[in-house]
Amino acid sequence: MENKSNVLLKRYELGRLLGQGTFAKVYYARSLITNQSVAIKVIDKEKIMKVGLVDQIKREISIMTLVKHPNVIQLYEVMATKTKIYFVMEYAKGGELFDKVAKGKLKEEVAWKYFNQLINAVDFCHSRGVYHRDIKPENLLLDENDNLKASDFGLSALAESKHQDGLLHTTCGTPAYVAPEVINRKGYDGAKADIWSCGVVLYVLLDGYLPFHDSNLMELYRKIGRADFKCPSWFPPEVKRLLFRILDPNPSTRASIDKIKESTWYKKGLKSKHINFESENKDASSLDTETSSWHESASVAAEGKQEPIRPPNLNAFDIISLSVGFDLSGLFEEDYRRREARFIFRKPATVIVSKLEEIAKKLRMKVKKRDAGLFRLEGLREGRKGILSIDAEIFEVTPSFHLVEVKLSNGDSMEYQKILKDDIKPALQDIAWVWQDDQQQQPHQQQQHHLQPHEVQHERLPQLQQEEQHKQQQQCQPFASVHLVS
Structure with missing residues (x-):
């Protein structure tokens, strides 16, 4: 029988104590709704x-x-009673990274994996104007798949916390991991201070010991201020070079995250990771077909040896669903409007596909074909949130009238928005009739009559469909869908 005293607000069953601090305790729990x-x-x-x-x-x-x-670590929800506040968070089954290092140094490839994931997490936080300020193995958790999860943002600062000099001034963090400029109390760049802490973590992962250690706190601070540390002889030369660049006491010459990612040791590990990934997946079946496969099928179709591929049609219900008044997606996904953009073309599908291929080539992205009318553009290297992947789906209203929906499939939304604004929109502008997205609705500049995009999409689409159906009954030219990934 369920112990009611351990049930929190009729939603969670509390279990064992995982840890505690001065003002809070953390418990394992199970959702009574989802288990x-x-x-x-x-x-x-x-x-x-x-x-x-x-x-x-x-x-x-x-x-x-x-x-x-x-x-x-993800925050699922926050609840409160008269006396308590409850943070419901992702459970990291693997515990603290500290527990692993406490047993001794890690293998180089394992240390690289954790460091890579830490850099990705910190880079993402910085892109959102968040500075952790207490990076250490105790605040880095591991999930059931041994993936790193940054946690404990209690000492974090937002970009808006900077003073007029553009620096942070609150002294905080754990002494052995804190950057020298934080100790000096003259103001510091939150991003550069975090990078220093990441360097200390990397040293600890590879050696099992701290680079700066002294029982006397003032002496410890002096060592940190001078960057007085030595690398063990077994450290690879490229690791030593990277550590000396990260643990640079001068924040203005300290390696940035971009420079870390360009370092020999970091790139070597990244290359090894990709080789292993490809090896594990080379025999797995995939729905994706590389660009070359599409060209093959397109040429065969042109010779009449294969059924022409055509995009899916939009029926009346599809068109109505595009109307803002009938769009219920906002109830389910807060940033829905920022994830997609729609373009309307009075061009054959082949023209649109060619343009998408040009965009992918310029962005150095792979083009993968999924189903008829759907393409994926995929990046060749990891971004802040994994491989960036953009879907471009083509819908046929009439054989010469198409709607293209471009949306983020995977990766960082900010990277996607930048590519959408700086590359995709300008490239499609010369052939697009109108486009619509969350920021603006722009008719093509050569269009003589000024229609609002929502008129075209939701009121005039059925009319245009009827007007052209009797003119063009033939099938659309062969084409393939494209998926952009950067």
């Missing part, structure tokens, strides 16, 4: 009010809502 394992951080309201930490708790909630990334 999902979660971690619940229980904060005592009275304690945080006494020491004035209410604003810090609010900031932590804001930050965790902002940094949704595969290598960051």
Whole structure:
């Protein structure tokens, strides 16, 4: 029989204690609705009010809502009673990374994996204007698949916290991992301070010991200020070079995340990772067909040896569903409007496909064919949130009238928005009749009459469909769908 005293707000069954601090305790719990394992951080309201930490708790909630990334612990929901605040978070079954390093140094490839995931998480946080300020193995958790998850954003700062000099001034962090400029109390760049801490973590992963250590705190700070450390003889030369660039006491010459990713050691590990991934998946069946396959099928079709491929048709219900008034997606996905854009063309499908291929070539992305009318553009290297992948789906309204929907399939939304704005829209502008997205609705500049895109999409589409149906009954020219990935 269920122990009702362990049931929280009729939603979660609390289990064992996972850890505790001055103001909070963290418990393992299970959702009574989905049966999902979660971690619940229980904060005592009275304690945080006494020491004035209410604003810090609010900031932590804001930050965790902002940094949704595969290598960051996710905040599912926040609940409260008169005396407690409850953070319901992703449960990291593997525990702290600290527990692994406490047993001794890690193999180089394992250390690279964790460091790579840490850099990806930190890079993503910085792109959202979030600075962690307490990066250390105790705050890096591991999930059931041994993937790293950055946690504990209690000391984090937002970009808006900077003073007029553009720097942060609150001294915080764990002494052995803190950057020298933070100790000096003259202001510091949050991103560069985080990078220093990442360098200390990398050293610990490879050696099992801290690069800066002393029982006397002032002496420890002096060592940090001078970057007084030595690398063991077994460290590969490229690792030593990278560490000396990261653990540079001068923040202005310290390696940036971009420079870290360009380093020999980092790229060597990335190459090895991709080779292993391809090896594991070379025998797996896939729905994707490379660009060359599409050209093959297209040429065969042109010779009459294969059925022409044509995009899916939009019926009246599809057209109505595009209307903002009937669009219920916003109820389910907050950033839906920022993830897609629609373009309308009075061009054959082959012209649109050629243009998409040009865009992919310019962006150095692979073009993969999925189903009729759907293409995927895929990046060749990892971005802040994995491989960037963009879908472009072509729909036929009439044989010479098409709607193309471009949307983010995988990766970082900010990277996608930049490519959409700087590359895809300008490239399609010369052949697009109108386009519509969340930011603006622009008719083609050569169009003589000024129609709002929503008129074209939702009111005039059925009319145009009827007008052209009696003119063109032939099938659309052979083409393939494209998926853009960067």
